Amino acid sequence: MPAAHDVDMGRSKLIVAIALIVIAVLAAYREFRARRYTEALLNEWLSRNCAIGERGALERELQRYGSRLEPRLEQAFVNGPPADLRTQWLRIEQREQKEVVAAIDAGRTHGLSADAIAKLRIRSLVAPSDAVLNDRVEAYRSAALAGLGVIGDARAREFLRKVQSDPDQRGYSDAAEHSLGRAAPRK
Amino acid sequence: MRISGVSSSWVTVGCIMLLLAGAALALESITLQRPVGNTSSSADYGVLLFGRTAVHRYGPGPTPINIQSSDTPLTSVVAFAAGLAPIIGTRTPGTGATLTFNPPLVIPLKIWTLCVNQNCNGPFTDQFKEKLETFLFKANEFLERERTGLVLGKAGTPGSDEWISNQTANIPKRDQFKHFTTREDADDCAADRLGVLTDQMKDAGALNMYLVGRVDGEAGRGESCLEPDISVIGAAALWHTMLHEVGHNLGLLHVDGRQIRHYVPSENLMHKASSERRFVSEGQTFLINFDSQSALKRVFSNLLPAPRPFRDCTNSQVECPPLTTWIWDDQN
Numbered sequence: 090m091p092a093a094h095d096v097d098m099g100r101s102k103l104i105v106a107i108a109l110i111v112i113a114v115l116a117a118y119r120e121f122r123a124r125r126y127t128e129a130l131l132n133e134w135l136s137r138n139c140a141i142g143e144r145g146a147l148e149r150e151l152q153r154y155g156s157r158l159e160p161r162l163e164q165a166f167v168n169g170p171p172a173d174l175r176t177q178w179l180r181i182e183q184r185e186q187k188e189v190v191a192a193i194d195a196g197r198t199h200g201l202s203a204d205a206i207a208k209l210r211i212r213s214l215v216a217p218s219d220a221v222l223n224d225r226v227e228a229y230r231s232a233a234l235a236g237l238g239v240i241g242d243a244r245a246r247e248f249l250r251k252v253q254s255d256p257d258q259r260g261y262s263d264a265a266e267h268s269l270g271r272a273a274p275r276k
Numbered sequence: 277m278r279i280s281g282v283s284s285s286w287v288t289v290g291c292i293m294l295l296l297a298g299a300a301l302a303l304e305s306i307t308l309q310r311p312v313g314n315t316s317s318s319a320d321y322g323v324l325l326f327g328r329t330a331v332h333r334y335g336p337g338p339t340p341i342n343i344q345s346s347d348t349p350l351t352s353v354v355a356f357a358a359g360l361a362p363i364i365g366t367r368t369p370g371t372g373a374t375l376t377f378n379p380p381l382v383i384p385l386k387i388w389t390l391c392v393n394q395n396c397n398g399p400f401t402d403q404f405k406e407k408l409e410t411f412l413f414k415a416n417e418f419l420e421r422e423r424t425g426l427v428l429g430k431a432g433t434p435g436s437d438e439w440i441s442n443q444t445a446n447i448p449k450r451d452q453f454k455h456f457t458t459r460e461d462a463d464d465c466a467a468d469r470l471g472v473l474t475d476q477m478k479d480a481g482a483l484n485m486y487l488v489g490r491v492d493g494e495a496g497r498g499e500s501c502l503e504p505d506i507s508v509i510g511a512a513a514l515w516h517t518m519l520h521e522v523g524h525n526l527g528l529l530h531v532d533g534r535q536i537r538h539y540v541p542s543e544n545l546m547h548k549a550s551s552e553r554r555f556v557s558e559g560q561t562f563l564i565n566f567d568s569q570s571a572l573k574r575v576f577s578n579l580l581p582a583p584r585p586f587r588d589c590t591n592s593q594v595e596c597p598p599l600t601t602w603i604w605d606d607q608n
Contacts, residue, residue, distance in 0.1 A: 137549035138497050138517040141524055174447070181552045185414065192417050199416035200430055205409050212406070224512040225396055225551070228496020231512070235493030263395045267455050269491050 135165060135232050145265045148239045155240035162240075163248055166233035166261075169226050178225050182217040190211040205262050231264050238268025294476040305340035306367070308355050309376040322356045322423075324558060333558075336604055341585035343372065352595045354566070356558060356603065361425030362565050364585060374572060378419075378581050381572070383484035385412070388441045391488050394495035394511045395512055396454035398590035402443040408440055411515040418519060418545075422556045423604075425565055428522070431482040443477065454489040456508050458499060464508075465501035474506065480546035481578075483571070485509060485518065500524035520545055527570035528560055531599065539602075559601035563589055567596070571573045 130150055137147065151158060170178070193210045201209065234252065237245040249272060252258050252265035308321050322335035325343050327350040334341045343353075348369040354361050360377040367373045383403040390396070392404045412428060419426050432438025443449060453473055456464045463469065479483050486508045491497040495512035497523040507521035523545050531550045537555040539557070546560065556564075564570055568586040577584070589596035 091459065119343065133549050136551060138494075138513065138522075139499070139520055139530070139548045140492065140497070141500060141548070142529060143548075145460075178551060188417065189410075192413075197417070197420075199413045199427070201409055202435075203411060205406070208406060209410060209413060213409075224496065224514060227512040228494065228510070228514075229496040231394060231490060231493065232497075235490075238493055260395065264490065264493060264495070267490065271459070271493065 127154045151239045162233045162236045170229045186213040234268045240273040242273035294533035304372045305342045307374040325350045326597045356423045380427045382429040385428045386431035386479040386482040387485045389487045390443045392448045394489045396489035414515045415519045431586045456488045456491045504574040525571045526564045557602045559599040
């Protein structure tokens with residue numbers, strides 16, 4: 090028969106083990122929630138195209154989760170939008186083009202000249218290529234740089250400086266410079 | 277035979293009267309008429325019957341639309357149809373109403389192009405003009421399909437290209453506003469800055485849209501500064517982002533899933549982060565047309581064919597259908 094203090098030791102170890110497991114589960118859950126939240130934050134930032142009435146709320150959240158978001162924003166700029174997003178955008182463009190052709194064929198011109206309508210119809214009959222996504226890609230990548238400007242810590246500033254001076258990113262050097270201006274070290 | 281001193285014939289008459297009144301309420305209808313000269317054969321109408329606390333939806337369907345409502349306190353009625361301006365009226369319980377639509381309201385649009393790309397360093401080309409024409413076409417398709425009763429027209433002399441003003445060579449203005457910012461420490465939406473932007477560059481009778489390189493560092497972003505006739509658009513903004521800013525001009529604010537549950541929220545015109553905007557609710561269309569915050573009242577009331585009964589829909593005592601109200605199940 091075990092001595093009383095052996096039983097107490099066994100119970101203590103069990104309690105400690107359970108406590109450790111609970112702490113680990115809670116930490117994992119917290120991490121899961123934080124990841125999910127920052128993912129949603131990232132997506133919202135990259136797809137947002139108007140900020141009326143927000144009073145900088147999203148920017149404050151970006152700064153709060155800056156260290157988690159920085160690598161994702163850097164990736165977003167370097168790689169551009171992921172393949173599934175491009176596919177979704179192409180599908181949208183395709184549908185819009187079909188709707189334009191249908192509207193023109195139904196006789197609607199919405200004030201455009203016959204020449205403009207004819208050209209619009211021809212453009213809308215061409216299967217959408219990646220070229221029609223240029224604006225969306227530019228918007229996405231410039232949003233990534235702007236996000237880094239909002240976070241504005243040393244790592245973000247370093248990345249923006251690299252983009253600014255990279256001859257391969259000449260189209261974005263101006264955007265990087267502007268974001269750097271925003272990312273000036275806070276007093 | 278007498279019942280409590282009342283003759284049975286009087287009871288019969290009373291019952292008949294009650295039945296007739298009930299039948300009148302049950303058969304009450306709203307008759308909808310198209311404006312003179314409008315020969316469209318569309319039979320797709322919708323009606324909202326509403327008061328301060330309730331709204332009933334009828335349609336879509338042909339005229340007359342039966343409003344089988346015993347909710348007699350509801351007397352405000354508004355009707356919608358594709359390509360026509362929504363019409364508001366008063367219903368008399370038991371007799372219904374006849375409403376005659378007006379043609380859509382044409383709002384002139386003037387686009388001031390300071391930048392054609394996000395770096396603000398390219399010339400204005402035919403290709404860029406085509407991009408603006410595509411915007412105008414798609415925006416008007418949206419406005420017609422969603423029964424807003426509005427058309428974006430070209431400002432300036434009819435048939436001319438004056439609706440687009442090429443300001444890419446206006447270096448002082450271009451360089452001041454190519455990076456439009458709305459931060460607290462550098463707010464281009466402040467009255468004095470907007471005054472500089474619009475100086476010599478504003479058409480007082482039009483919606484004025486200014487194309488810049490970026491808004492708050494982002495090429496795809498737009499900003500209306502909550503003004504009724506000004507919007508500022510980044511060079512890579514999509515056509516529906518441009519129309520979204522016009523939505524702000526017209527008095528609409530952002531919506532999200534809490535307000536627009538019926539639709540995929542991001543497909544609503546007023547969602548702030550969307551890759552495709554396709555719908556407005558009838559509640560939003562009501563605000564555009566009848567809310568006192570709308571540019572239709574603040575700027576364009578002189579274009580209205582007749583005085584319109586605008587309402588302050590921010591006041592809960594005023595009868596307005598909720599923002600979320602819909603008639604057409606637009607999901608597709």
